[in-house]
Amino acid sequence: MNIPVSVAGSSALRSTTVEATVKDIVATAALPLERAITIPREAYVDEEFFRVEARTVLEAGWLCIAHVSQLKETGSFLARELLGEPLLVVRDKTGVIRVLSRACAHRAMDIMPEGFHYPREGKASVLLCPYHHWTYNLDGSLRGCAEMGRAECFDRKDWRLGEFRSEIWKGFIFVNLDGKAPPLSEQYADFAKAVAAWAAEDMEIVISMSWECEFNWKVMIENWMESYHHLGAHRDTLHPSMPGENTWTEPEHPYFIRSHLPFTEELAGRVRAAGEGRGKLPGFYTLPGTSMADRTEWGLYIGYPCFMFLTMSDRVLWYRLEPISANSCKLETMTLVHRDNLKDPDFVETVESEKEALREFHVQDMLVNTAVQRGLKSRKVVRGRLSHLEEPVWLIYRYLSARLRRTYPARAERAPYYGPLARSA
Numbered sequence: 001m002n003i004p005v006s007v008a009g010s011s012a013l014r015s016t017t018v019e020a021t022v023k024d025i026v027a028t029a030a031l032p033l034e035r036a037i038t039i040p041r042e043a044y045v046d047e048e049f050f051r052v053e054a055r056t057v058l059e060a061g062w063l064c065i066a067h068v069s070q071l072k073e074t075g076s077f078l079a080r081e082l083l084g085e086p087l088l089v090v091r092d093k094t095g096v097i098r099v100l101s102r103a104c105a106h107r108a109m110d111i112m113p114e115g116f117h118y119p120r121e122g123k124a125s126v127l128l129c130p131y132h133h134w135t136y137n138l139d140g141s142l143r144g145c146a147e148m149g150r151a152e153c154f155d156r157k158d159w160r161l162g163e164f165r166s167e168i169w170k171g172f173i174f175v176n177l178d179g180k181a182p183p184l185s186e187q188y189a190d191f192a193k194a195v196a197a198w199a200a201e202d203m204e205i206v207i208s209m210s211w212e213c214e215f216n217w218k219v220m221i222e223n224w225m226e227s228y229h230h231l232g233a234h235r236d237t238l239h240p241s242m243p244g245e246n247t248w249t250e251p252e253h254p255y256f257i258r259s260h261l262p263f264t265e266e267l268a269g270r271v272r273a274a275g276e277g278r279g280k281l282p283g284f285y286t287l288p289g290t291s292m293a294d295r296t297e298w299g300l301y302i303g304y305p306c307f308m309f310l311t312m313s314d315r316v317l318w319y320r321l322e323p324i325s326a327n328s329c330k331l332e333t334m335t336l337v338h339r340d341n342l343k344d345p346d347f348v349e350t351v352e353s354e355k356e357a358l359r360e361f362h363v364q365d366m367l368v369n370t371a372v373q374r375g376l377k378s379r380k381v382v383r384g385r386l387s388h389l390e391e392p393v394w395l396i397y398r399y400l401s402a403r404l405r406r407t408y409p410a411r412a413e414r415a416p417y418y419g420p421l422a423r424s425a
C-alpha cells in the first residue's frame with residue numbers, strides 16, 4: 001500500500017472537523033508497520049475530538065481506579081474523579097468493593113466535595129452529604145434524612161447513590177462508565193495468564209508519586225509502551241541495561257499489548273548468578289513464581305485503553321491515568337511488591353533508594369511528554385515516520401481506529417515481527 005502523498009510528511013493538511021480527524025486516523029492506522037506515520041495532531045490537541053474519544057474509547061472501556069490493598073477494611077474509601085464523574089470507591093459491610101457515584105440523591109451535591117475538609121481517602125462508617133445531612137450506608141442505600149415526613153409517597157428505599165459497573169482483576173479495581181463494555185475478565189483473560197506469576201492481588205503499594213500532566217493521555221501511553229526512546233531520553237538510566245534495539249512486541253491482541261525489554265547479556269548474567277546464590281541484586285525480594293526468562297527482562301503491558309502495567313523480577317509498576325482534557329491528564333505512578341517485603345529489616349532503606357531511581361526516569365518521561373505536547377500544538381508540526389521499535393505506538397493507533405468505529409482490533413495469528421521468536425516462524 002502506498003502512503004497517501006497528501007498525508008505523509010504534510011504540514012499543510014489539517015483536519016478541520018472531528019469527522020475528518022477520525023477518517024484520517026482510520027486511514028493512517030490501516031498502513032502497515034513499515035509504512036507507518038503518526039496520526040493527526042488534532043487527535044492530541046482538539047477538545048472536540050477528545051469529547052468523542054472520551055465517549056467511544058474511554059467511557060466505553062474499563063478504567064483502573066484503585067488496588068484492593070488501598071481498601072483493606074470495612075468502610076475504607078477513596079474519592080476519585082474520572083472524566084467528570086465524582087466517584088467513591090468503598091468497601092461495604094459485606095466486604096464487597098463498590099464504585100458509587102458521589103452525586104447525592106437529594107439535590108445532586110457531590111457528597112465529598114473538596115473544601116469541606118473531607119479527606120480524599122480514609123475510613124467511614126456512614127456517608128454523609130454535608131448539604132442537608134442525608135446519610136447513606138456503605139452500599140449506597142439511604143440511611144437517614146431529616147424532615148422528609150411530609151413528602152408524599154417518599155420511601156427511603158427508593159433513594160440511593162448511583163453505582164457504576166466495576167470489576168476486580170488481579171487485585172486492580174476497574175470501572176466501566178457507560179456500563180456496556182464486554183466483561184473485563186474476558187477481555188483481560190490472556191493478559192491475566194501472562195502475569196499470573198506476579199500475583200498482583202497479593203501485593204501492596206510501597207511507592208507512589210503524583211503528577212499533574214500538561215499533555216494528552218495518548219502521549220503518555222505511547223511513551224509508556226515504546227522503548228525506542230531509551231537511546232535518547234533514558235540514555236543514562238534505562239538504556240545501559242535495556243537498550244531499545246533489543247525490545248520486541250507480541251502480535252496484535254484485541255485488548256492489550258505486550259512488549260519484552262530484555263536485559264543486556266552482562267546484566268542477565270548477574271541475575272542468573274544471583275539465582276544460583278552467587279551475589280545479591282539490589283531491590284526487593286525476587287518473586288518465587290517467576291522464571292529465569294521473566295527475571296532477565298522487563299515485561300511491558302498496556303491493557304486498553306490506558307492500564308499501564310510493568311513486571312520486574314521483584315515488583316510491578318502501575319501507572320494510574322486520569323485523562324482530563326485533550327491537553328491534560330493526571331498520573332499516579334506506583335510500585336507494588338509482595339507483602340512479605342514489609343517485614344524485611346532493610347525495607348525502608350530499599351524503598352528510599354528505589355524511589356530515587358524511579359523518580360529519575362519518571363522525570364525524564366514527564367519532560368519528554370510535556371515537550372511532545374508543545375510540539376503537537378505547533379502550526380509547523382509534521383506527520384512523522386515510525387521506527388519498527390515503535391510497533392506499540394502503531395498498535396495503539398490501530399486500537400484507537402477500531403474503537404472509533406466501535407469495534408476491536410482482530411487478534412493476529414502470526415509470529416512477532418521482531419525479536420527472538422520472529423526467526424523461528
Ligand code: FES
Nearest residue numbers: 104106107129132
Ligand atoms: S444535596 Fe445532599 S442532602 Fe441535600
Ligand SMILES: [Fe+2]
Nearest residue numbers: 223229234365
Ligand atoms: Fe520512558
